[in-house]
Amino acid sequence: MKKILFKTEALKDTVMSYCPGCGHGVIHRLVAETIDELGIREKTIGIAPVGCAVFAYDYWNFDVTEAAHGRPPAVATGIKRVLPDRVVFTYQGDGDLIAIGTAETIHAANRGENITVIFVNNCVYGMTGGQMAPTTLIGQKTTTTPFGRDEKIAGYPIRVCELLSSLGGVTYLERVAVTDAKNIIKAKRAIKKAFQVQLDKKGFSLVEVLSSCPTDWGLNPQEAIEYIEKNMIPYFPLGVVKDKS
Amino acid sequence: MQEEVIIAGFGGQGIMFMGTVLAHAAMQENKSVTFFPSYGAEMRGGTANCMIIMSDEDIGSPVVARPDGIIALNQPSADKFTRRIKEKGLLIVNSSLVTGESGRDDIKKVEVQATKIAEGLGDKRVANMVALGSYIKEVKILKLETLCKSLETLLGEKKKNLVDINIKALKDGYKL
Amino acid sequence: MSRITIDKEKCKGCGLCVLACPKNLIVMSDEFNKKGYHPASFSSGEDCTGCGFCFQVCPDVVIEVFK
């Protein structure tokens, strides 16, 4: 018998600090496998966000920097412009990417920065304890929408891929979900494509990954997966939103 | 009189609630009281603890370095805090989950089968109240009656259905 | 003939692998691990096809698959 599936070199053998059933671990693995398969581990620089994935530098076995909350696309721009032959990607949550970091996200995309963004959308601020995110669904209860998100007070959940799709600098946008093995394999394909777009010097690529937060949703891991399928996917439809590669 | 206690266990064992009940009861008996919780980046897993000081005088620092007592609901908590207990202090362990030696012969150790007793009552989540009852019996700082009333107040209308089993657990712990 | 291994001390007991296994070969253990979780446990190797679904869904990457 041969070992066919295991942690690859780009993922350290460390216990990740995520809650049981959290989607981050799977997404970290998909990014790591992609980097190993493309053979770019030694020329990749990752940017960790402020949010649950803040400790990503402890989990990935390549160069990773911290950035202030919401600023990863600006930091990525700085790195990529100085080192255009390196692979630069950001890994950001919904609060980081489209609340406090909205300006940085939109302008990096619009400039067509040749970077890759892995956008983890779980409709909630995880690390700070379950507050409303820009992507929180209408009616969804969080610690700062105790009566459910009311669009009259808090507006509507933002569809990031659709929002960015009109920008000239954007090359590739796809929305995936880490719900079951089939969708996870699809998510991997999208992430690999996004990195390939960068390697081909074709401009800005972003993969939005719908992911679960059992703890802050108050569900068990299985129910949380069902929540993505029943509530998130209908609002955030899966598939390629833009591809001009 | 000043009594300092650290309550610790897994997240989800109701550690903060135990501390809140104790602090609330101390307030009801007109004591000065502080409650200081651990608060971490990780939402679940790992250990949680809270520090409670009850006193007849004003309390300075709410942070407890050398407690008079520890209530440890799991093994990692017992391992972490036992060595900090003052000489002649008190260690209450949930012996359903804590099995190791304390390594201290200068303290009083009380073993309570908290989880097992709670399971017997029909809900292992009330293991915390069993341990708290046992603590109150040992330190005699507050009346059992006051704690029962605090439980009722804190559980409120929304969780009224849980009052009886919590009080039962508290009393069972006290009776041991 | 295939099998999997589960690193029980690193498992957080989320149970997603149990649901993912098409042959129902994974169960949750009654024992606690050192972190206080009930880890997943591979019950039998007989029917394992090495499909890797458990590996795909495991958020903690504690499963290895052999084929």
Next chain:
Amino acid sequence: MAKRVLMKGNIAIGEGAIKANCKAYFGYPITPQNDLTAHMSKRMVELDRVFIQSESEIAAINMVFGAALTGARAMTSSSSPGISLKQEGISYMAGCELPGVILNVQRGGPGLGNISGAQGDYFQATRGGGHGDYRTLVLAPDSVQEMYDLVQEAFDLADKYRNPVVILIDGVLGQMMEPVDLEHDVKKYKLPPKDWILDGCKTREPRSIQSLYMKEGALEEHNWKLHEKYKKMKQDIKCETQHVDDAEIVLVAFGISARVCKSAMQLARKEGIKVGLIRPITLFPFPEEEILKATEHVKKFLVVEMNLGQMVEDVKLIINSKADVHFYGRPGGGLSSQEEIVNEISRIL
């Protein structure tokens, strides 16, 4: 005895603000102040007041700017990194003379730091924090009751001086629970009419709110006016002293450090060491006179902070070599124990 309620520091700030008729609260998630944002998201909506979780800390402070210029009482809260982001808005509020309350539940820094309680933002708070020549009134409570009381005074002081008021606490005070008397008497201030607000010029001449003064000498004149205002704030200095009269050494500390110092003082006095305490409650303006008065008979001072020495500079400026000023502090969220402080006292004496 009055009916007491067991309450977290962060929540007491929120309830105090509500009692002070705060009409609008704007916040953004950051640990360890989150309980307050969550609490306000419920309470303000129930009371039909304004709550918004803003898209960033920068937006939150500018929402306060907007609400305040209409005459409404408004506040925002954050923890250290978020407060850094608010500095631009706070500078604009100071320049435009807008009242508002800003809570900083300090955590360890620099950068993202950690989420432990810390006192590393003393310089930032007391020196203005943002660009330009300005100051904010800074209040530093040390108990949950005082948080509840002082936030009410903070709104009055903000209106009295038309100036932002910063409340500086830390993660420990924000997270701890203590009994609070909700009917506790709080000082009320005589407030000037808000004859400067913008609410539409239907019944009066149009007004403007601005901090831009391009005409030659105009900004200098404006800043002299602000300076006079900062000097006047001295009439509202607050300070707690304990056992200074017979002290051979006086501890100077604020916020959570003062709580530890109170324990240290009790411990030292049991051992026969005569220790006193001066606790500045307003950090700007700083209680100069209380400290100067103590130097008449006390020749040793020990400043205790959860940083590498910030307030100690103010103490040294005031004491100006009239007594020995020592410092004991720990950075990065390290909290001294009472034993450590007593050891330090013994070392000095």
